[in-house]
Amino acid sequence: MMQPGDCDDRDDIDAFARFLITHHSPQLRSILLSPDPNLHYPIVVEFAELLEFDPPLAHLLFSHPSDHLPHFDEAARRCQDVILQEPDFSGHKSSKKYHVHIRISTAGSPLESPETFPSIGRVRVRHRGILLTLKGTVIRSGAIKMIEWEQIYECRKCKHRFKVHPELESGKSIKPPTSCPSRRSKSCEGTYFIPIEDSKVCQDFQEIKIQESTQLLGVGCIPRSISVILMNDLVDMVKAGDDVIVTGILSAKWSSDLKDVRCDLDPILLADFVRRTNDLKSEIDIPDEAIKNFEQFWSHYKATPLRGRNAILQGICPQVFGLFTVKLAVTLTLIGGVQHVDASGTKVRGESHLLLVGDPGTGKSQFLKFAAKLSNRSVITTGLGSTSAGLTVTAVKDGGEWMLEAGALVLADGGLCCIDEFDSMREHDRATIHEAMEQQTISVAKAGLVTTLSTRTTVFGATNPKGQYDPIQPLSVNTTLSGPLLSRFDIVLVLLDTKNPEWDAIVSSHILGIKGEPRSESDEPETNIWSLMMLRRYIYYVKEHFKPVLTKESERIISSYYQLQRRSATHNAARTTVRMLESLIRLAHAHARLMFRNEVTRLDAIAAILCVESSMTTSAIVDTVGNALHSNFTDNPDEEYAKQEELILEKLIAVE
Structure with missing residues (x-):
C-alpha cells in the first residue's frame, strides 16, 4: 500500500527531472559518455534558474534541503535513463552513472541576503535546516578519510530491508538500528536485524x-x-588559505556520550557546493564608466605624464603631508611587476616587497593601514604578536588528528601582508619568512605532515632603527636585520626625523588646516584627490590588463646602473646583489603599469633607479635624491625629472 508521502516524493522527483532535462541535458550526456562508472560526478545547478523554472519547488528545496536534495540526485539518475533511450544516443559507448550529485549554487540569486547569506559570526539556530551560504577563508584542512556511508539491514521478523546512514554530526560510524521502519505492517516490533553482505558503501570524507x-x-x-x-x-x-563560498545545511556537532560530561553542541555545515573565489576577485567591480575615466585622465595628461602620475599619488594616504618618495614606493609595491619564467624553468616572482625604516612619528603605520585598505586581500600583524608559526603555518591537534592551520603569510596569498614593528620579531621568526618572500612557498615538515604551501604575497614591513640612526654604519647594523633578509626587499626607505625648520612649518600648517580652517590660500585642500575606491579599481585594473615589456633602451639603463652599484658596493654589500637587478626590473614594470602603458620606457627605468637610490644609505649617483621624509610633490615634476634624467644618464654613460 502506497503512503501519501511517497506520492509527494514522486512528484518532486518528476519536477526535478523536467528541470534537469530542460537546462542540464549537455552535462548529463557528458556524464553518460564518461568511461568510469565509479567516479562521483557533480552537476552545478544555479538556484536562480530553478527559481525561475518552478518557484514553489525552489522554495521547497530551500526550506527543506535535507529531504529534497536526495530527490534531486534520484532525478539525475532517472534523466540518464531517458537520455539513454533516445534514438540519436543509442550508438554511443555510454553507461549509467549512479554517483551523480546535484550541487546548488546560490550566486546571484535572491538568496544572497543577510538572512540566508550571513557572516559566520551571525549564524544562529534559526538558520538550522535551511539552505545556507557562508563566505570565509579556509584556515584548517583535515586529512581525507573514508567513511561508512550506507549499510542495508534486514529485519528478522518481517524480512523488511532498509538502508542505514551514519550520524555525521557525531563523527561516528553506522549504528545498528533499534527499531524496524517498515510501513507494510504496523504491528512489526522487531528489534533484531542482520546486515546484508556486500551492501556496505564507503565514501570520501574531509x-x-x-x-x-x-x-x-x-x-x-x-x-x-x-x-x-x-x-x-x-x-x-x-586548501588552507583559499577564499571560499560554501552552500550547505547547518547542523549541530556533538561530542561523544561521556558520563557526567555536558554535551556541547557546535555548529557545523554539511556542504553541498564549494566555490573557490581566489581568482574571481569579486570584491572589486570595475564598471565601464570607470575605465573610460582612466583613459580620459591619461589623455588629458598626455603632454605632462608625471603630473598625472603625481595626481594619482596624492590620493595615497592623504592624511600624511608630503612624503612623495614613500607614496610612490607604496604604489609601485602594490602594483608589482610581471612574473616570468627564465630559461631553466624557474619562476621569478613579480611581487615586490617594501620596508620602511624610520624614527617614531614618521607615519609608517599610517602607510601600512592605508596599503591594507587598497589591497583586495590583506592581513595586518605586528612583530611583537607574531611567531614563526603564526606567520607561516602551525600544526594543531584536533580530535586525535594533526591538521595544518594557515598563518598570516598563507592567508595573504595573492594579496598583501603588513608586518608592523618588524624589529620586535625574534631572529628565528624573521628567518622563517626568507623562503616565503623569495620562492613564494612555505615548506612544512611538522607532526608527520610534509607539504608545501603557496605564499604569492607582497610583504610590507615597518621598523624603527636600533637607537639613534648612524648614517656611517650600514643598514644591517642600524636595523639589526640580516643581510639576506634586507636583500629580499625591493625598496628599503629610511625616514630620518632631522630638524628642518622650514619643513616643520609646512607640516604644522597642513595639519592645522586639516583640523580647522585652511591657514592661507596656498594651503587649500585638494579637490581632485582620487578616492580610495577609485585607487583600488585603478590598481586592480592595471595589474590585470597591462603586462609591460622592457625596451632595449630601458634594459641598457638598468644594466648600466646595476654595474655602477656593484662597483661601489663596499657600503651596501647586503643590498647590491643580483636581487637588486630583479628589483629594478619589477619596479620598472610597476611604473609602466602606473603610467597606463604596456611598454617600459626610459622614464620607467629612471623612475625605478630613483626609487632604489632613495633606499640606499649612500647614493652611487650623488645628489639625485634627498631625505625621503622631506620629499614633497613638486610644482613641475616633468621639468624636475628632465634634470634628474640628464644627471643619471651622464653617470651611466661614464660607466659604459
Whole structure:
C-alpha cells in the first residue's frame, strides 16, 4: 500500500527531472559518455534558474534541503535513463552513472541576503535546516578519510530491508538500528536485524574549518570560524588559505556520550557546493564608466605624464603631508611587476616587497593601514604578536588528528601582508619568512605532515632603527636585520626625523588646516584627490590588463646602473646583489603599469633607479635624491625629472 508521502516524493522527483532535462541535458550526456562508472560526478545547478523554472519547488528545496536534495540526485539518475533511450544516443559507448550529485549554487540569486547569506559570526539556530551560504577563508584542512556511508539491514521478523546512514554530526560510524521502519505492517516490533553482505558503501570524507574575513569586521571584533564537512567530489578542492563560498545545511556537532560530561553542541555545515573565489576577485567591480575615466585622465595628461602620475599619488594616504618618495614606493609595491619564467624553468616572482625604516612619528603605520585598505586581500600583524608559526603555518591537534592551520603569510596569498614593528620579531621568526618572500612557498615538515604551501604575497614591513640612526654604519647594523633578509626587499626607505625648520612649518600648517580652517590660500585642500575606491579599481585594473615589456633602451639603463652599484658596493654589500637587478626590473614594470602603458620606457627605468637610490644609505649617483621624509610633490615634476634624467644618464654613460 502506497503512503501519501511517497506520492509527494514522486512528484518532486518528476519536477526535478523536467528541470534537469530542460537546462542540464549537455552535462548529463557528458556524464553518460564518461568511461568510469565509479567516479562521483557533480552537476552545478544555479538556484536562480530553478527559481525561475518552478518557484514553489525552489522554495521547497530551500526550506527543506535535507529531504529534497536526495530527490534531486534520484532525478539525475532517472534523466540518464531517458537520455539513454533516445534514438540519436543509442550508438554511443555510454553507461549509467549512479554517483551523480546535484550541487546548488546560490550566486546571484535572491538568496544572497543577510538572512540566508550571513557572516559566520551571525549564524544562529534559526538558520538550522535551511539552505545556507557562508563566505570565509579556509584556515584548517583535515586529512581525507573514508567513511561508512550506507549499510542495508534486514529485519528478522518481517524480512523488511532498509538502508542505514551514519550520524555525521557525531563523527561516528553506522549504528545498528533499534527499531524496524517498515510501513507494510504496523504491528512489526522487531528489534533484531542482520546486515546484508556486500551492501556496505564507503565514501570520501574531509573536514575543514573556515573563518570570516577580517576585512569585513569592525575594530575589536574577533573573527569566528565554523567546521565544514566535505563529501565525495568536494574533498581536496580547497586548501588552507583559499577564499571560499560554501552552500550547505547547518547542523549541530556533538561530542561523544561521556558520563557526567555536558554535551556541547557546535555548529557545523554539511556542504553541498564549494566555490573557490581566489581568482574571481569579486570584491572589486570595475564598471565601464570607470575605465573610460582612466583613459580620459591619461589623455588629458598626455603632454605632462608625471603630473598625472603625481595626481594619482596624492590620493595615497592623504592624511600624511608630503612624503612623495614613500607614496610612490607604496604604489609601485602594490602594483608589482610581471612574473616570468627564465630559461631553466624557474619562476621569478613579480611581487615586490617594501620596508620602511624610520624614527617614531614618521607615519609608517599610517602607510601600512592605508596599503591594507587598497589591497583586495590583506592581513595586518605586528612583530611583537607574531611567531614563526603564526606567520607561516602551525600544526594543531584536533580530535586525535594533526591538521595544518594557515598563518598570516598563507592567508595573504595573492594579496598583501603588513608586518608592523618588524624589529620586535625574534631572529628565528624573521628567518622563517626568507623562503616565503623569495620562492613564494612555505615548506612544512611538522607532526608527520610534509607539504608545501603557496605564499604569492607582497610583504610590507615597518621598523624603527636600533637607537639613534648612524648614517656611517650600514643598514644591517642600524636595523639589526640580516643581510639576506634586507636583500629580499625591493625598496628599503629610511625616514630620518632631522630638524628642518622650514619643513616643520609646512607640516604644522597642513595639519592645522586639516583640523580647522585652511591657514592661507596656498594651503587649500585638494579637490581632485582620487578616492580610495577609485585607487583600488585603478590598481586592480592595471595589474590585470597591462603586462609591460622592457625596451632595449630601458634594459641598457638598468644594466648600466646595476654595474655602477656593484662597483661601489663596499657600503651596501647586503643590498647590491643580483636581487637588486630583479628589483629594478619589477619596479620598472610597476611604473609602466602606473603610467597606463604596456611598454617600459626610459622614464620607467629612471623612475625605478630613483626609487632604489632613495633606499640606499649612500647614493652611487650623488645628489639625485634627498631625505625621503622631506620629499614633497613638486610644482613641475616633468621639468624636475628632465634634470634628474640628464644627471643619471651622464653617470651611466661614464660607466659604459
